[in-house]
Amino acid sequence: MPEHNEPAYDPLQPGEGEAIAPTGQGGPMDLALDEAESLEKTLGDDSTGPGPGPQEKPRSLWSDAWHQLRRNPVFIISSLMILFLVIISIWPQLIASGDPLQCDLSKSQQGSSPGHPFGYDTQGCDVYTRTVYGARASITVGVCATLGAAFLGSLLGGLAGFFGGWGDALLSRVADIFFGIPVVLGGLVFLSVVTSTTVWPVVGFIVLLGWPQIARIGRGSVITAKQNDYVQAARALGAGNSRMMLRHVAPNAIAPVIVVATIALGTYIALEATLSFLGVGLRPPTVSWGIDISNAASQIRNAPHMLLWPAGALSLTVLAFIMLGDAVRDALDPKLR
Amino acid sequence: MGRYVIRRLLQMIPVFIGSTFLIFFMVYALGDPVAALFGDKAPDPATAARIRKDLYLDQPLWKQYLHYMGQIFQGDFGTAFNGQPVTELMASAFPVTLRLTIVAIFFEIVIGITLGVISGLRRGRSVDTSVLVLTLVVISVPTFVTGYLLQYLFGVKWGWVRPTVSPDAPFGELILPGIVLALVSLAYVTRLSRTSIAENVKADYVRTAVAKGLPRRRVVTRHLLRNSLIPVVTFIGTDIGALMGGAIVTERIFNIHGVGYQLYQGILRNNSPTVVGFVTILVIVFLLANLLVDLLYAVLDPRIRYA
Numbered sequence: 001m002p003e004h005n006e007p008a009y010d011p012l013q014p015g016e017g018e019a020i021a022p023t024g025q026g027g028p029m030d031l032a033l034d035e036a037e038s039l040e041k042t043l044g045d046d047s048t049g050p051g052p053g054p055q056e057k058p059r060s061l062w063s064d065a066w067h068q069l070r071r072n073p074v075f076i077i078s079s080l081m082i083l084f085l086v087i088i089s090i091w092p093q094l095i096a097s098g099d100p101l102q103c104d105l106s107k108s109q110q111g112s113s114p115g116h117p118f119g120y121d122t123q124g125c126d127v128y129t130r131t132v133y134g135a136r137a138s139i140t141v142g143v144c145a146t147l148g149a150a151f152l153g154s155l156l157g158g159l160a161g162f163f164g165g166w167g168d169a170l171l172s173r174v175a176d177i178f179f180g181i182p183v184v185l186g187g188l189v190f191l192s193v194v195t196s197t198t199v200w201p202v203v204g205f206i207v208l209l210g211w212p213q214i215a216r217i218g219r220g221s222v223i224t225a226k227q228n229d230y231v232q233a234a235r236a237l238g239a240g241n242s243r244m245m246l247r248h249v250a251p252n253a254i255a256p257v258i259v260v261a262t263i264a265l266g267t268y269i270a271l272e273a274t275l276s277f278l279g280v281g282l283r284p285p286t287v288s289w290g291i292d293i294s295n296a297a298s299q300i301r302n303a304p305h306m307l308l309w310p311a312g313a314l315s316l317t318v319l320a321f322i323m324l325g326d327a328v329r330d331a332l333d334p335k336l337r
Numbered sequence: 338m339g340r341y342v343i344r345r346l347l348q349m350i351p352v353f354i355g356s357t358f359l360i361f362f363m364v365y366a367l368g369d370p371v372a373a374l375f376g377d378k379a380p381d382p383a384t385a386a387r388i389r390k391d392l393y394l395d396q397p398l399w400k401q402y403l404h405y406m407g408q409i410f411q412g413d414f415g416t417a418f419n420g421q422p423v424t425e426l427m428a429s430a431f432p433v434t435l436r437l438t439i440v441a442i443f444f445e446i447v448i449g450i451t452l453g454v455i456s457g458l459r460r461g462r463s464v465d466t467s468v469l470v471l472t473l474v475v476i477s478v479p480t481f482v483t484g485y486l487l488q489y490l491f492g493v494k495w496g497w498v499r500p501t502v503s504p505d506a507p508f509g510e511l512i513l514p515g516i517v518l519a520l521v522s523l524a525y526v527t528r529l530s531r532t533s534i535a536e537n538v539k540a541d542y543v544r545t546a547v548a549k550g551l552p553r554r555r556v557v558t559r560h561l562l563r564n565s566l567i568p569v570v571t572f573i574g575t576d577i578g579a580l581m582g583g584a585i586v587t588e589r590i591f592n593i594h595g596v597g598y599q600l601y602q603g604i605l606r607n608n609s610p611t612v613v614g615f616v617t618i619l620v621i622v623f624l625l626a627n628l629l630v631d632l633l634y635a636v637l638d639p640r641i642r643y644a
Contacts, residue, residue: 177359181356184585185582192605192607294481307482307485318476322473
């Protein structure tokens with residue numbers, strides 16, 4: 001595979017915003033690689049820094065992006081959905097009064113009834129309460145895994161891109177190795193030996209397989225940013241490595257990482273549900289959409305409602321994060337203005 | 338060209354060793370195959386030690402790995418714990434998954450590129466917007482949800498297809514599972530070819546082709562499509578490996594006895610030779626598919642030359 005972030009391969013890039021292009025065997029985990037690459041190329045030149053125009057208030061890339069985002073309906077809808085999801089994952093009692101683990105077998109697989117709009121599952125648990133409480137596990141895994149992968153990936157990728165040399169070569173080869181392992185397969189092997197019932201092994205695994213993707217993006221955008229004149233100027237003025245990295249390179253290289261991380265958050269949630277569905281992700285008593293869907297799947301002919309509600313909630317959550325990432329990418333890509 | 342291929346093949350070696358060693362490490366160091374062999378019973382220490390010696394499990398991990406790889410290159414993938422040679426399992430599983438992958442790739446190419454071309458040529462119109470929204474929704478719904486939904490609707494409720502696949506798995510029964518497996522990638526192919534087409538449609542060579550009076554059909558197929566397909570081909574190439582390894586969920590839903598099914602059973606039962614053997618083959622398939630894609634670039638775009 002050609003190195004995607006080598007400038008020499010520019011003519012091969014789709015070069016523009018919308019397409020989503022996974023590159024590794026990770027499939028859905030590798031959403032939005034190409035657009036981020038096109039971002040990092042354009043951002044290098046015409047981003048940030050005080051704009052010209054002596055009378056005008058200087059506008060940075062970020063304030064420009066914010067101006068555009070505020071008027072984008074996709075951004076508003078998806079961020080409202082995410083805000084709602086975050087609130088109910090912190091305080092599920094706000095909209096669900098019951099206890100998700102309080103079940104009554106005599107009501108097994110009953111349809112909806114007043115006070116229990118989504119009906120009951122096989123164990124006689126209230127599907128509505130479980131769907132609401134299931135948000136917590138998904139959001140926790142998604143947010144923690146993304147933060148971990150973004151931190152590790154941008155740190156390693158950024159350092160490799162900034163210093164180059166053998167560390168850079170080593171990092172690229174290690175990333176290649178991780179891309180060679182199918183994600184679901186790695187998850188099955190790695191997580192089937194873990195016995196913990198918390199969310200942390202799942203988070204750890206996703207970080208382990210997720211960081212190389214972000215590292216590639218971060219490395220590419222740091223390489224582009226450090227070639228800019230103002231960075232050379234800073235070096236000529238005697239700035240140290242840490243000052244150059246933090247004040248000059250990082251602010252101009254972070255945008256593609258943010259975009260990829262936002263979209264990856266949605267796919268990580270889907271990945272967690274897939275692993276839970278296969279029986280190696282989260283485990284009871286953790287309430288998780290993946291587990292509920294897996295339990296409901298065998299009964300789909302008798303009681304489809306048990307599957308449809310958690311599946312719908314899961315899909316909407318993933319959709320919200322992918323839409324948010326799409327909107328942020330559009331706002332941060334100066335070429336689309 | 339020849340030198341390029343050789344260089345690429347050499348570059349594959351460290352990635353191959355790294356990936357297989359990582360899986361080998363996970364399977365053999367994290368789990369205990371001998372304990373798994375005895376199920377719930379505690380193994381007799383003497384017997385366990387004997388089995389360990391027979392299976393090379395008493396050696397340090399790197400020696401086990403070297404021994405295993407040596408065996409593989411002599412065509413010996415070891416024996417699954419039920420006494421069946423792993424190669425026999427592969428012979429029954431890989432053709433099934435290969436057929437499933439072919440069906441999936443077929444739909445990806447035909448539907449994905451068609452939709453992408455249509456929406457790319459009408460950028461910003463209602464067709465384009467609805468295709469974009471549709472692909473976003475398809476990407477958001479996880480495979481296991483679409484799988485069960487389509488199986489329920491087509492297989493059970495309306496009875497158009499058999500809900501599960503028979504052990505022979507002929508092409509006819511693999512259409513629905515193939516679509517389910519392809520759906521997410523299909524959405525990516527659509528978005529990718531849409532972007533690529535929409536960008537190239539403004540290119541000078543397209544204007545020239547139109548100006549010299551070529552029929553629209555020829556402009557689109559010969560000039561526009563051929564130049565726009567490179568990112569799509571990259572994606573489909575890397576997807577072959579992902580589809581074969583990622584079929585675990587689909588094969589489980591439709592009860593297909595392919596690679597994913599065998600791997601899932603192997604992992605659940607801690608059947609290490611099966612897992613490592615299958616994954617090794619999958620990694621090779623993935624690497625070769627990537628090489629093939631890079632060589633295809635030169636066919637699609639004659640400007641690209643490999644020295």
